[in-house]
Amino acid sequence: MAAPARARARVAGLRRRQDAAAARPWDGAPGRPGERRASDVVLDMGWGRLVFGHTFADQRGVLEALRAEESGRRDIACYVPNPQVLVGVSPHELFIDPSYTYRLPLHTYRQRRDAVRDVEVRTLQAREELDEVNRIYATAGMVQADVDVMWANQRTRTFTHLVALDQRTGRIIGAVTGVDHALAFRDPENGASLWCLAVDGQAAPPGTGEALVRRLAERYLARGRAYLDLSVLHSNTGAITLYRKLGFHLAPPVCVKRKNPINQPLYAPLPSGLDELNPYARIIADEALRRGLRVAVTDAASGEMRLHSGSRSVLTRESLSELTSAVAMSRCDDKRVTRRLLAGAGLAVARGAEVTGADPERLQGGALEAARALLAEVGDVVVKPARGEQGRGITVGAPTDEALVAAVRHALAYCPDVLVEERVEGEDLRVVVIDHEVVAAAVRRPAAVVGTGRDPVEELVRRQSRRRQQATGGESSIPLDATTAAVVREAGWSMDDVLPRGHVLPVRRTANLHTGGTIDDVTARLHPALGEAARAASRAIGIPVTGVDLLVPDVEGPAHVVIEANERPGLANHEPQPTAQRFVDLLFPETRRSPQR
Structure with missing residues (x-):
């Protein structure tokens, strides 16, 4: 069965089960004395399933439910009676999750009198909003969800999906999911639980997470539920502090999970130095560990590590690896060489001039002759060191001779060779190309x-x-x-x-991420001509992994100018696109995942 057909069948089956549950002769109140709760309850959350262990007659049923976990998903068995016995039955498959359960008795909850500034929390209203929710999940390092399943869930009262919006911009900046236990399985304790609290770390105003938790608690308080439970990783001190502030306290239940590649960091010793890696190296290390590769951190400060698969190993520094030749790296390192190679391949580049061997204190005479001629012709220029990274020494906009001299002098402080280019208006587009295929595209914007x-x-x-x-x-x-x-x-x-x-x-002035710039994913909107230009640039340079920078008036149109190519693009900046996955595919194609069933 083709993947789309399987997905449709899965959602159709989910809806049939939900409709059947809704048709039961039951008014949705918590279990009455003598009334039995539902048995063998498993809820598909989209990112995985919740297996309510206390609804199973025996632990063998819980084990079989967990064994049905799909590849790439994270199932959780919660409220399991005697979880240590369940793990003991199959210790090679299961482990007790190193998380705490916190409980908020809703009769003790006190509403906040003042609203969190600039944040509105409301119910999820459109299927398209789940794409934003998945984006936030990805940036938080969480498993992304099946949008069809989540949208089907939202149409029942068992599930509550809330989103937080920045009232100043209208953007979704956070999300949380609630499960009503009384509706899910006639819970005699009349409880509910909170799952997948996530906020956009780049844009969410302070208090966004608190606003989401409060609104969910108030929803269940209004329904007459007795408590709200949640599970939080033991090391997530920021979240634990918030929950305690809101009145949550430790509760006995623990969760059980399968020993799958996604969960490996929770049950297996982490490589030494892993926690010291920056996000650009860590995303690669985590993907390698998920595939069962061995990771040895050789220099955490620079993001350097060696990845092993059997007897074969590859040394990497973030997204730079031994597969990138010294020649290819040098071509990216010198922006003048990059520009000549791209122009020679027939790609559109900005008009430019070079300043070489100039004395910063004597920028007169012939040193700036070509640069001044370019400025006179185009009216405004960008000045940058021929070698450099992270935006250091770059001046965007030098419309006068005085500004040109100052900009060149600034660039010379970082490199003895300077490139002066026509200032081209447009959006700053970064296209990540791996193995000469476009994997991600994003517009970078200056800090605002x-x-x-x-x-x-x-x-x-x-x-x-x-x-x-x-x-x-x-x-x-x-x-x-x-x-x-x-x-x-x-x-x-x-x-x-x-x-x-x-x-x-x-x-x-610049959209450099190191100086606070932000990034918006536009992969789905990228015009084919822009993708082809990025692929052609990677082939002209002869580099297997690169971030090609273009200036474009519109990402959905063909017009562009190629600016430069980066030999070590930050893959973590492009989640939820599968940049780390494609990078490890390149290094170790034998570990490439088969399409999910």
Whole structure:
């Protein structure tokens, strides 16, 4: 059966089961004295199934239910009586999850009088919103869900899917799921549970997670439920602090899971140094471990590690590996060489001029002759070091001779050779190409803040910078420097001004992620001509993994200019696209996963 047909059949079966449950002669109240709860209850959540262990007559049934787990999913057996006995029956298959169960007695819950600023929590309203929910799941390192299953669930009262919106931008920034135990299996204890709390670390205002938990608790309080349970990893101290603040306390139940590749970090010793890796290396290490590969961290600070499959091994540094030749790497390293190779392959590149061997203190005469001629012809230029990364030394916009001299002098502080290019307007598009195939595409935007109507620009920058640091493990932050102040001033504001509510103010010139830039996935919208240009660039350079940068007026149109190619693109920036999966496919094709059934 083809994959789409299997998916349709799966959802149709789910709906039949839900309809059958809804047709039972039962009013939805908790179990009455003498009334038996439903038996062998398993709920498909989309990302995996909840196996309610206390509804099974014996533990053999729980074991068989867990054995039916689908590849790429994470099933959870909860409320299992004597879980240690269940694990003891099949210790090679099962383990007790290293998480805590927290319970909120709803009769003790106290509502918050003031709403969380700028956050609206409401019920999921459209199937398309689940794509945003999956995006947030991916950035939080969670298993993504089957959208069809989640949408079918949403149409029943057993499940409650809530989303949080940033009222200033209208974007979905968080999600949570609730399960009503009374409706699911006639729970005599009249309880409910919370699953998959996730917020967008880049954009969610402070308090978003709290707002989601509170609203879910209030929904079940209004239904007359007795408690709200949740499971939280023992090391998630931030979440545990929030739950305790809201009145949750430790409860006895534990969860049991299968020893599958997704769960491996929870039951097997982690390689030494794994927790010290940055997000760009960690995403690759986690994917390798999921496939049963051995990971040896050789230098955590640089993201270097060796991946082993049997007797074969490959050394990697984030997305750079031994498969990238020194020649290919040098072609990316020198932007002048990159530009010549791309132009020679017939690709559209910005007009440019080179400044070589200039004395920063004597930028007169012939040193800038070609650059000045280019400026006179095009009216505005971008100046960048010929070698460099993370946006260091780049000036976007030098429309005068004075600005050109200052920009070249700035670039020379980072590299003795400078490239001056025509400034081309358009969106900053990064296309990730692995094995000469497009895997992901995203528009990168300069760091920006959103006005609250209360806070000055400087405070907004500090807050957004903290969010970016937390979301990227310290890899991204917005510098509070002269450049930020200048960009704000050029937009007609000062750092002390209070931005109107909802006003979006860019605070950096470049879209570099290391200086707080953000990234929006556009893979599904990418015009075929842009994808072909990125593939052609990877072939011209002869590089197996690259991030090709283009300037485009519209990602859905063919017009473009290729700017450069990066030999070590940050794969973690492009979730939920399968960048890490395709990278490990390239390194170890024998571990490539077969299509999910």
